[in-house]
Amino acid sequence: MTVLSKKTIHSRMRIPANDERSLVITPLLDKASFDEDSIDLRLGTHFLLPQIPPQPYFDQSGSRYAKQTYLQLHAPIGSYFVSAAHQTVLGATLEFIKMPFDLAGEILTKSSVARMFMLIETAPWIHPSYRGCLTLEIANVSNASILLYPGMPIGQLILMQTGIEQEPTGLSGSYVGPVFPEPPNPSTAREQLSLIGVEAYRRPGHGWVREGQMRKDVQALLGGISPQEKANIQRLIQILTDNGGLPSDSPITEFIK
Amino acid sequence: MFKQQADQISNLVSGPQFPENLSLIGIPYSQASSLFWNCLIPHEIGHYVFGRLALAVKFKKKIEAELMTRIGSAVSVDLRGQIIELLARWIEELFCDVFAVKLVGLCFSIAFTELFDVAKFLDTAGKLTPGGMRGETEFRQYPPDLLRVRQQSRILQTDGWWDMVQSLDSQYANALGAAVSLDDSAFRCTALQAEWKVDPIPILQSFFAVLPNLELELEQCTAGLSNCSQNWKDSAETIEKYLESGVVPSTLRKEEGAEEFHPTPIALLNSAYRFYIRSMPLLMNRISNADPNEVESRIRWTRRVENWTSKAIEDVLLLSRRPSK
Numbered sequence: 001m002t003v004l005s006k007k008t009i010h011s012r013m014r015i016p017a018n019d020e021r022s023l024v025i026t027p028l029l030d031k032a033s034f035d036e037d038s039i040d041l042r043l044g045t046h047f048l049l050p051q052i053p054p055q056p057y058f059d060q061s062g063s064r065y066a067k068q069t070y071l072q073l074h075a076p077i078g079s080y081f082v083s084a085a086h087q088t089v090l091g092a093t094l095e096f097i098k099m100p101f102d103l104a105g106e107i108l109t110k111s112s113v114a115r116m117f118m119l120i121e122t123a124p125w126i127h128p129s130y131r132g133c134l135t136l137e138i139a140n141v142s143n144a145s146i147l148l149y150p151g152m153p154i155g156q157l158i159l160m161q162t163g164i165e166q167e168p169t170g171l172s173g174s175y176v177g178p179v180f181p182e183p184p185n186p187s188t189a190r191e192q193l194s195l196i197g198v199e200a201y202r203r204p205g206h207g208w209v210r211e212g213q214m215r216k217d218v219q220a221l222l223g224g225i226s227p228q229e230k231a232n233i234q235r236l237i238q239i240l241t242d243n244g245g246l247p248s249d250s251p252i253t254e255f256i257k
Numbered sequence: 258m259f260k261q262q263a264d265q266i267s268n269l270v271s272g273p274q275f276p277e278n279l280s281l282i283g284i285p286y287s288q289a290s291s292l293f294w295n296c297l298i299p300h301e302i303g304h305y306v307f308g309r310l311a312l313a314v315k316f317k318k319k320i321e322a323e324l325m326t327r328i329g330s331a332v333s334v335d336l337r338g339q340i341i342e343l344l345a346r347w348i349e350e351l352f353c354d355v356f357a358v359k360l361v362g363l364c365f366s367i368a369f370t371e372l373f374d375v376a377k378f379l380d381t382a383g384k385l386t387p388g389g390m391r392g393e394t395e396f397r398q399y400p401p402d403l404l405r406v407r408q409q410s411r412i413l414q415t416d417g418w419w420d421m422v423q424s425l426d427s428q429y430a431n432a433l434g435a436a437v438s439l440d441d442s443a444f445r446c447t448a449l450q451a452e453w454k455v456d457p458i459p460i461l462q463s464f465f466a467v468l469p470n471l472e473l474e475l476e477q478c479t480a481g482l483s484n485c486s487q488n489w490k491d492s493a494e495t496i497e498k499y500l501e502s503g504v505v506p507s508t509l510r511k512e513e514g515a516e517e518f519h520p521t522p523i524a525l526l527n528s529a530y531r532f533y534i535r536s537m538p539l540l541m542n543r544i545s546n547a548d549p550n551e552v553e554s555r556i557r558w559t560r561r562v563e564n565w566t567s568k569a570i571e572d573v574l575l576l577s578r579r580p581s582k
Contacts, residue, residue: 014510014513014514014515015510015513016495016498016509016510016511016512016513016515017498017499017502017504017506017509017510018498018499018501018502019513024504024505024508025508026505026507026508026572027507027508027572027573027575027576028508029575029576029579030579077575096504096505096507096565096568096572098502098503098504131502131503131504133568151575170543170544170545171503171543171544171545172544172545176503176544176561177503177504177505177561177564177565178564179505179564179565179567179568180564
């Protein structure tokens with residue numbers, strides 16, 4: 001992979017956005033943002049502060065009580081955001097970026113920021129054709145609070161030529177055009193494990209869950225009973241759920257409803 | 258008064274004092290989070306301007322003079338006072354509408370037409386139905402929506418926005434087009450007759466006799482504003498191409514190698530609104546799992562277009578603040 005030079009970056013930026021070869025970085029507030037092989041990116045004004053979940057852990061198996069939630073914050077240009085020691089927060093670049101179909105990119109913490117023990121990116125790769133403000137996983141790993149000023153240079157974008165020759169016929173909807181930091185929207189662990197043939201997974205408070213088999217057995221049972229009996233079972237599940245006898249995010253609760 | 262109240266609140270929380278010329282602009286709840294409906298806010302700024310220029314006093318005098326000519330002392334002083342108040346309120350609402358059009362252009366009228374669903378009384382050919390005429394031409398506490406749209410359309414025509422209206426193949430444009438040719442005689446006010454037992458015809462005649470002064474006042478108070486329709490015409494197509502590509506349209510190029518430029522917020526708002534009305538499928542058909550015929554999907558991508566437009570407006574403001582080198 002070849003890292004693009006300033007001259008090549010400029011030539012890509014001179015192409016209008018509706019051409020798939022074009023590179024858009026906007027707003028570019030300072031012409032001095034360009035280095036010979038990179039472009040400085042600035043911190044945006046919106047933040048997502050992770051909240052402590054009701055359960056003492058995050059659970060990717062689909063529990064609604066152990067899901068990550070966030071507090072949305074806005075610090076206008078000129079103001080600041082206080083990042084406490086050892087705190088993590090999602091931010092975004094001030095610049096909106098549209099990648100060409102044949103280039104990939106990587107965002108790195110600026111050394112001046114890194115030397116304050118502030119990391120901005122742990123998933124730094126930017127795919128070809130991506131467009132949006134880049135979500136930054138900001139972590140203050142120092143022992144003191146740090147003030148983050150939106151508009152300050154925080155990262156460096158490096159662009160690389162890929163071997164892709166075919167222009168895309170469409171765009172993936174998941175990552176087209178965010179202008180705020182975006183929380184993760186992952187498929188649940190059970191979906192991912194099922195894709196690779198893992199039938200059972202372990203879940204806190206449940207033990208081993210064999211979801212596929214359970215669904216099959218329950219379906220067979222429900223198929224052989226009268227509508228009245230089926231309604232009674234649903235009512236029973238409802239009573240147990242309403243009164244704390246069965247967790248409302250149990251895999252079977254939703255299925256039987 | 259607002260400054261005092263604001264400072265009291267600020268003192269309670271040990272906050273900074275507000276600037277001397279603080280004004281309060283009311284924003285209806287309905288406009289909350291939608292960028293496009295926020296195009297209606299300039300109407301509320303119009304109320305502030307109307308108050309600051311003491312236009313109510315000016316118009317009340319004119320209305321009174323017209324009323325005296327037409328009905329003389331046929332109504333009591335009290336009732337005449339109430340009629341003057343009502344007519345002045347209608348004038349103020351119309352002033353705020355046309356002021357908003359002067360300020361932001363066609364996007365105000367489209368948002369107005371959308372919020373009040375002015376197009377609902379048009380038939381499929383875009384013509385006003387007899388039922389629509391009955392429902393939409395009646396003066397009540399506010400002037401009829403069709404009169405409000407007519408007055409806006411006249412400003413849109415003189416200010417060079419009519420090309421944009423004609424480029425919209427939609428009921429919004431039909432509503433504007435149907436309203437613009439309505440004659441004064443199309444409007445009625447049966448409420449006056451029912452409540453105050455007065456003949457509404459000379460009262461409406463007085464109102465319409467005063468109405469041309471509104472445009473004169475508007476011209477005077479907006480004399481320093483540049484006409485933004487030309488700027489919209491210059492950049493609209495490029496802005497819409499950027500939106501179609503899913504890109505924030507704050508730094509634009511018309512063709513390869515051409516100079517980059519930054520659109521004005523007014524051009525952005527108007528172009529994005531036109532894009533939302535006529536071109537959403539062009540964007541959505543490029544994106545996997547997006548279906549222009551599905552309501553939820555359309556809402557999601559409309560919100561994205563609003564986000565890109567808001568971001569572009571913020572960007573151009575930041576870009577305009579850069580020190581010149």
